[in-house]
Amino acid sequence: MSQSYQLPDNCSNVFDNISVDENQPMDMLSPTLENNEVKVLLESWDLVFLYQTCINHYIDMAALKNMQVHHVEKLLLSYPLGIIIKFETSLKLWQKPLFVNISMDQKQQMDMLFPTIENNEVKVILESWDLVFLHQTCIDNYIDIAALKNMQVHHIEKLLLLYPLGIIIKFEKSLKLWQNTFSEKDINTLTNISDSSITSALPLSIPQSKTSFCLETVFEENNQCAYVIDYFHQHNCLNDSCRSIIVTAIINHIIKAKISMSITLANVIGDTIVAKFPTELKDIYFIKDSINKTPKGKIYSKYFNTIKQLQNHGLVDKKIYQSTETNLPTNRSSSSFDKMIEIEDVSIYISQLHHEVLTWPEIETIWLKTTNYRLKNIKEEGNIFLHWKHFKEPMGYRLVNIDFKKMYPNCNFIENFEKSQANVLTVLKEKIKDPSSKKQLDEMSKTAHLTENCKNAVLFFLLHSVFIPTSKKTTRDENGKISLKKFSIRDSQNSFVILGKTSAELEELLSKKNTKIQPCLLIVGEINDPKQIMVYFDGIKYIINTIVKAIEICFNIFYVFNIEYPLESSNFWLFIQTYYFKIKTIYDKPCIQVNQTISQLKTYEKKNNT
Numbered sequence: 189m190s191q192s193y194q195l196p197d198n199c200s201n202v203f204d205n206i207s208v209d210e211n212q213p214m215d216m217l218s219p220t221l222e223n224n225e226v227k228v229l230l231e232s233w234d235l236v237f238l239y240q241t242c243i244n245h246y247i248d249m250a251a252l253k254n255m256q257v258h259h260v261e262k263l264l265l266s267y268p269l270g271i272i273i274k275f276e277t278s279l280k281l282w283q284k285p286l287f288v289n290i291s292m293d294q295k296q297q298m299d300m301l302f303p304t305i306e307n308n309e310v311k312v313i314l315e316s317w318d319l320v321f322l323h324q325t326c327i328d329n330y331i332d333i334a335a336l337k338n339m340q341v342h343h344i345e346k347l348l349l350l351y352p353l354g355i356i357i358k359f360e361k362s363l364k365l366w367q368n369t370f371s372e373k374d375i376n377t378l379t380n381i382s383d384s385s386i387t388s389a390l391p392l393s394i395p396q397s398k399t400s401f402c403l404e405t406v407f408e409e410n411n412q413c414a415y416v417i418d419y420f421h422q423h424n425c426l427n428d429s430c431r432s433i434i435v436t437a438i439i440n441h442i443i444k445a446k447i448s449m450s451i452t453l454a455n456v457i458g459d460t461i462v463a464k465f466p467t468e469l470k471d472i473y474f475i476k477d478s479i480n481k482t483p484k485g486k487i488y489s490k491y492f493n494t495i496k497q498l499q500n501h502g503l504v505d506k507k508i509y510q511s512t513e514t515n516l517p518t519n520r521s522s523s524s525f526d527k528m529i530e531i532e533d534v535s536i537y538i539s540q541l542h543h544e545v546l547t548w549p550e551i552e553t554i555w556l557k558t559t560n561y562r563l564k565n566i567k568e569e570g571n572i573f574l575h576w577k578h579f580k581e582p583m584g585y586r587l588v589n590i591d592f593k594k595m596y597p598n599c600n601f602i603e604n605f606e607k608s609q610a611n612v613l614t615v616l617k618e619k620i621k622d623p624s625s626k627k628q629l630d631e632m633s634k635t636a637h638l639t640e641n642c643k644n645a646v647l648f649f650l651l652h653s654v655f656i657p658t659s660k661k662t663t664r665d666e667n668g669k670i671s672l673k674k675f676s677i678r679d680s681q682n683s684f685v686i687l688g689k690t691s692a693e694l695e696e697l698l699s700k701k702n703t704k705i706q707p708c709l710l711i712v713g714e715i716n717d718p719k720q721i722m723v724y725f726d727g728i729k730y731i732i733n734t735i736v737k738a739i740e741i742c743f744n745i746f747y748v749f750n751i752e753y754p755l756e757s758s759n760f761w762l763f764i765q766t767y768y769f770k771i772k773t774i775y776d777k778p779c780i781q782v783n784q785t786i787s788q789l790k791t792y793e794k795k796n797n798t
Contacts, residue, residue: 225249233278235271238264255279257342269347270330277338309333317362319355321459321470322348328452337370339363350401350456355463401453403438403460410437425467425791434461435473435486439494449491451476457487467791471783484778534561541578551578555587559594566749573726585723585730585741592744599769601740608767609647611792615785616650622677625653632716642716645735649715652680655759655781675756683754685709686724698724706754707745709738725749743769 226248230236241247245263247255255263257276264272310332314320325331329347331339339347341360348356407413416430426434438457442449458474474485498504537554540546546554555562555578566572573579578587593599620626632638632646657675664670683706688694691712698705705724713719723730723741732738743764746753753761763782765771767789 226252229282233275233282235275235278238267238271238275252279253283255283268328268330269343270326270332270335272346273331273335273338273343277334310336313366317359317366319359319362319463321462322351322355322359324455325459328455336363337367339367350453352402352404352460352463355460401447401456401460403457403464406437406441409441413437420465426465431472431486435490438487439490442491443494443498449488451483454483454485454487454491458485469783469787471778472780472787475778475780475783485780534558538575541576548583552586552590555590556594559591563591563595563748572749580728582731584728585732585744588741588744588748591748595747596769596771599771601743601764601768602736604768604770605644605736608789608793609644611789611796612647612651614792615788616647616654619785620650620653622653625650625677628716635716638716641734641736642718645711645718646716648735648739649681649685651763652684652757652760653677654785655680655757655763655779657756657759658779658781659755659758661755679756680760681757683708683756684760685711685715687711687713687715689713691720707742707751708754709735709742739764 226242227236227239229249229252230239230242241263247263260272260276260279264275310326311320311323313333313336314323314326325347331347344356344360344363348359407417410433412433416426416433419430420426442453447453454474455476458470461473462468462470472485473487474483476483495504534557537558541551541554541558562576565575578584581587616629620629628646629650632643656677657680659675661673661675662670663673685708686694686697688697688710689712694710694712698710707723707725710722710724710729711718711720718735721732721735721738723732723738723745725742725745730741732741743761745751746761752758758777759779759781762776762779763785766776766782767786
């Protein structure tokens with residue numbers, strides 16, 4: 189009996205003039221909805237997720253045997269380029285007669301490897317070509333070593349669609365030279381799939397940007413950009429004024445050309461700027477937040493701020509731009525606890541701590557032996573001081589330090605600070621814009637015989653003028669009216685240190701605090717002349733000799749007790765964490781100010797070492 193098929197409307201005219209015997213099966217004209225031969229073949233290529241696409245396009249074995257490159261491009265139009273290259277290569281190998289009867293073991297050698305999020309092999313190759321800024325583009329398009337080996341000119345044009353011609357030429361030349369180092373057999377042999385492959389996260393429809401971006405065109409439209417290029421040639425770096433000119437020129441070009449801003453475009457613009465000015469940090473212009481997923485950076489911010497201003501003045505149509513930002517996870521440092529090793533029986537040691545009279549060295553010895561247990565206990569228990577009362581002792585800060593060193597044994601805050609002190613002072617002189625902070629810095633520089641501890645206190649205090657708060661707080665008054673508070677430099681400083689000219693004044697300030705005070709410093713005296721320095725935490729006051737040691741202990745408390753940084757000074761503490769302690773966690777909220785300053789400090793370090 190003949191079978192009937194319901195074809196898409198745009199396919200019906202194909203059969204209008206075809207004469208077919210009633211008894212001839214229609215399978216020769218269109219595939220059945222379940223074509224197992226095609227499915228098996230795609231499974232052998234590890235591309236089985238393309239099966240439904242083949243069904244939708246009526247691709248059977250006969251179609252595959254006769255498929256050409258331009259057919260592949262139409263079939264996989266909305267897929268990443270890496271997938272297209274792998275399908276095309278596998279198809280060519282299968283279409284060759286010598287591959288028709290290969291064994292299953294040989295077929296397994298044709299498995300495709302999807303790149304992991306960090307494909308180091310590709311990154312190393314791009315670095316050798318001086319094109320490492322293309323790494324994220326390769327990841328986004330699922331380009332791995334196998335894809336690079338089989339990449340052709342038409343693939344490059346698609347991969348680098350948004351990049352300037354010079355970058356495309358350089359990539360194409362480097363790729364050809366690299367491919368020539370392999371034999372034909374090496375190129376056609378594809379890597380085995382690994383456990384870390386991305387096998388289930390492939391999108392079925394990925395929008396392709398049709399917009400090209402050329403930085404040279406932007407520079408030609410803006411006369412000021414010529415001064416930026418001259419400045420870079422003279423100094424081999426850019427300053428904030430140069431960056432502002434570049435970003436403004438780019439955004440004006442995009443809006444004038446009616447180009448829609450997207451994450452892909454912002455990413456490409458960031459790469460292009462770094463390609464033009466190699467000493468620049470991409471994070472200044474574009475950065476993807478791994479937690480909140482909301483892009484950040486000068487490009488994205490400037491675009492939407494400009495659009496908002498134009499909307500407010502009625503110059504462009506009103507559109508709703510909703511932020512996808514979500515709240516940061518509360519357990520910023522919880523990953524550190526989760527990785528702790530199994531703990532021995534600590535009941536004897538805990539009993540000694542609770543019931544025996546011990547010297548301080550004995551307490552520290554037992555403390556070292558119970559650190560792993562305690563760190564997990566801190567995460568699980570509410571009132572930690574009930575079980576670990578020695579934290580409240582005057583020397584309790586030494587116990588905090590013991591626990592922190594167990595979590596991060598290679599951190600050396602004080603040494604790192606001493607090495608970078610001169611460079612940090614240079615950054616302060618360059619970056620501080622706040623008049624009162626500038627005045628304070630000038631007074632410190634002119635004051636003779638100022639002790640090192642006083643200088644350091646002022647230095648850390650003024651860092652808050654560099655890492656200006658970006659967080660905001662929603663408040664509700666007694667009438668229920670909601671308002672949004674933006675934190676100031678002074679708010680950041682006040683959450684970092686509480687100052688009182690006398691001990692009595694300091695106690696009075698603490699008693700007036702309406703909310704629970706997060707870990708901070710207490711200083712009796714002035715910031716440029718501290719008489720006494722303490723670290724305050726949950727009613728405990730640790731008396732510390734120096735400002736540098738006090739900051740180290742305060743930072744240790746955040747991590748040991750798994751406490752969030754104060755919103756007001758979160759950027760300051762992120763800088764301390766990233767630059768001095770060399771700690772990065774998955775919970776870090778990206779901050780352009782911090783990344784830019786660290787990049788600048790590293791540039792100074794290189795100059796000092798040469």
